[in-house]
Amino acid sequence: MHYLAEGLRLPTNGLDYTILAIYFAVVLGIGFAARASVKTSLDFFLSGRSLPAWVTGLAFVAANLGATEILGMAATGAQYGVAVVHWYWIGAIPAMVFLGLVMMPFYYGSKVRSVPEFLLQRFDRSAHLLSSVLFAFAAILIAGVNLYALSIVVEALLGWPQWVSIVVAGFFVLAYITVGGLSSAIYNEVLQFFVILAALIPLTVLGLKRVGGWDGLTGSLEKSHGGDFLTAWGGTGIGDANPLGANWLTIILGLGFVLSFGYWTTNFAEVQRALSAKNLSAAKRTPLIAAFPKIFIVFLVMIPGLVAAVLVPKIGTAGSDLTYNDAIPLLMQELLPNGVLGIAVTGLLAAFMAGMAANVSSFNTVFTSDIWAKYVKPGRDDAYYLRFGRLITAIGVLASIGTAFIAASFSNIMSYLQTLFSFFNVPMFVVFIIGMFWKRASMKSGVWGLVAGTAAAMVNYFWIYKQGIIDIPSDQGANFVSAIVGFAAGAVVMVVVTLFTAPKPEAELAGLVYGTRSPGLEEPPAEGDDAWYRRPALLGWGAIVIAALCYVPYSF
Amino acid sequence: MSELHREVSDLESKSATAARLFDIRRIIGGLFAVYGVIVTIAGITASDADLEKAQDININLWTGLAMLALGLFFLAWLKLRPIVPPPAGPAQSTEPTE
Incomplete structure (x- = not known):
């Protein structure tokens, strides 16, 4: 995201600004219109558990379509070629399907309001407090990075000074979440999803035409970058050199299993969208509905990335003043006339704001219901927590404006934060998976698993990788290895601690562990939910099969 | 537990969310219809320079027509399948709102 090259200034005119202004007006309008629906803290934090599946599903995918996703994945496409599909087809779809089919009955059925609250039910207060604090901390940092990334892009593209765009975007997010709560955030995410598609599809079409279609694109890249650039698995044998710095084993285990399952199944900014669904069937379908657009969005970021690699063969190297992150802004500048250009700028800004809003709206939930209401001021009435939730939203946004300015003072915070994020998600995932599938896992094992997993991932990254104890060719490759190490360490420590400490009484595990059921949860299926196209198993396995088929043309 | x-x-x-939340289909439909027209x-008044670029x-x-079609699709969906407001249950709290 950093230092978008000078000279990317877009030729925007009044038409483009009109389109942008209409969008901002609608965003605020949604916030104020959603206000009427907020009566309890549950309305504010989880939309009263009342939204239909297609809304939560699109919000689920849109919450992920933030800064790193659009510019970052196009950059990855320009840098590593077709291998970027791994982040989608193996690095997202299986985890999303697992969340929907296997984990959602426990999340939604146990009526927990957040991911840390599940740990409180399954383990104990120390695991709960530790995970809440880590999550709240990470959420504010990441919201700040989104805001900072936005300001860099806006400065490069539109020429607004950084502080203006940080304050303006911060203000809009503050206004619509404080007023309308999660409903407002989710509705804006659904809207943003369509605006982003309207921005990326024309860009992809024109980009392909510019380089002579798919054949022209692959022909040029084969000449300039070699054949492996256009395959998903080329050069990923163990010991082979490839630009990704990873082999098939670390891709499947590190990215496909640990990192991706950690992100998609335990990151509350995502899971919160599913928890706001109106019933268990809709909650299960939320990540499954999200999986289908996710399978195909990769083409809309990969192709612009590849086109940029053709147009500027030296992109990202010392011989060019363009970085990989410039791929999409470059094509916008080169190809889009006023009008569609305004849509594209709006889509980018919307993506950044939604990425930030997802973090802020999950932060306020965890901070209010998991930290404040449990450990600081328990036992107040619901109206108090609703007021406090609004207040902490405002504080959270102001804090992320602060962290945005801190982020601005670091040169490469984006990749660092992704690494840090994997430190926290991976241990959370191991604690979840063991807690959910192993009844014996003791109350104390939760917190020690978290601590050990985080510590091991950090040791691997800072000591073994950074000090060069073992040679790993790239940051990405190191992230994959850290994830595997963190997972293994967390698992081992949990097993050992369990052997020496008392298990949780069986009666308290009902509905939290695989093979048990929540008492009194025989919810009759809602009308129409038995339609064949709404069956979760069909949706889930359908997504897996399509993702696997998508690999075929890029694997041989 | x-x-x-x-x-x-x-x-x-x-x-109150289920009973009071407005329908997002109206917003998407409206915004995309407006964007589509703009x-x-x-596109109709495009200059040669725009086309060349x-x-x-x-x-x-093309983008405008596609956005217009999407907007009209959402508005039609809204018209054909309006949300049936859930009946106000006896558990509704009686505190005054707005």
């Missing part, structure tokens, strides 16, 4: 169940069920019964007009595709026209 059961305490959490009770608390959340209680809040759910007081929740961008289509930009966009690889001789009238991208504004």
Whole structure:
């Protein structure tokens, strides 16, 4: 995201600004219109558990379509070629399907309001407090990075000074979440999803035409970058050199299993969208509905990335003043006339704001219901927590404006934060998976698993990788290895601690562990939910099969 | 466990979202219809320079028409399948709102 090259200034005119202004007006309008629906803290934090599946599903995918996703994945496409599909087809779809089919009955059925609250039910207060604090901390940092990334892009593209765009975007997010709560955030995410598609599809079409279609694109890249650039698995044998710095084993285990399952199944900014669904069937379908657009969005970021690699063969190297992150802004500048250009700028800004809003709206939930209401001021009435939730939203946004300015003072915070994020998600995932599938896992094992997993991932990254104890060719490759190490360490420590400490009484595990059921949860299926196209198993396995088929043309 | 169940069920019964939340289909439909018209007009009045920049595709026209179609689709869906407001349960709290 950093230092978008000078000279990317877009030729925007009044038409483009009109389109942008209409969008901002609608965003605020949604916030104020959603206000009427907020009566309890549950309305504010989880939309009263009342939204239909297609809304939560699109919000689920849109919450992920933030800064790193659009510019970052196009950059990855320009840098590593077709291998970027791994982040989608193996690095997202299986985890999303697992969340929907296997984990959602426990999340939604146990009526927990957040991911840390599940740990409180399954383990104990120390695991709960530790995970809440880590999550709240990470959420504010990441919201700040989104805001900072936005300001860099806006400065490069539109020429607004950084502080203006940080304050303006911060203000809009503050206004619509404080007023309308999660409903407002989710509705804006659904809207943003369509605006982003309207921005990326024309860009992809024109980009392909510019380089002579798919054949022209692959022909040029084969000449300039070699054949492996256009395959998903080329050069990923163990010991082979490839630009990704990873082999098939670390891709499947590190990215496909640990990192991706950690992100998609335990990151509350995502899971919160599913928890706001109106019933268990809709909650299960939320990540499954999200999986289908996710399978195909990769083409809309990969192709612009590849086109940029053709147009500027030296992109990202010392011989060019363009970085990989410039791929999409470059094509916008080169190809889009006023009008569609305004849509594209709006889509980018919307993506950044939604990425930030997802973090802020999950932060306020965890901070209010998991930290404040449990450990600081328990036992107040619901109206108090609703007021406090609004207040902490405002504080959270102001804090992320602060962290945005801190982020601005670091040169490469984006990749660092992704690494840090994997430190926290991976241990959370191991604690979840063991807690959910192993009844014996003791109350104390939760917190020690978290601590050990985080510590091991950090040791691997800072000591073994950074000090060069073992040679790993790239940051990405190191992230994959850290994830595997963190997972293994967390698992081992949990097993050992369990052997020496008392298990949780069986009666308290009902509905939290695989093979048990929540008492009194025989919810009759809602009308129409038995339609064949709404069956979760069909949706889930359908997504897996399509993702696997998508690999075929890029694997041989 | 059961305490959490009770608390959340209680809040759910007081929740106002399902009954009061406006329909997002109206917003998406409205915004895309407006954007569609604006961008289509930009496409109809496109200059030669615009066309040349966009690889001789009238991208504004096509994008505009597609956005208009999406907007109309959402508005039609809204019209054909309006949300049936859930009946106000006896558990609705009586505190005055707005």
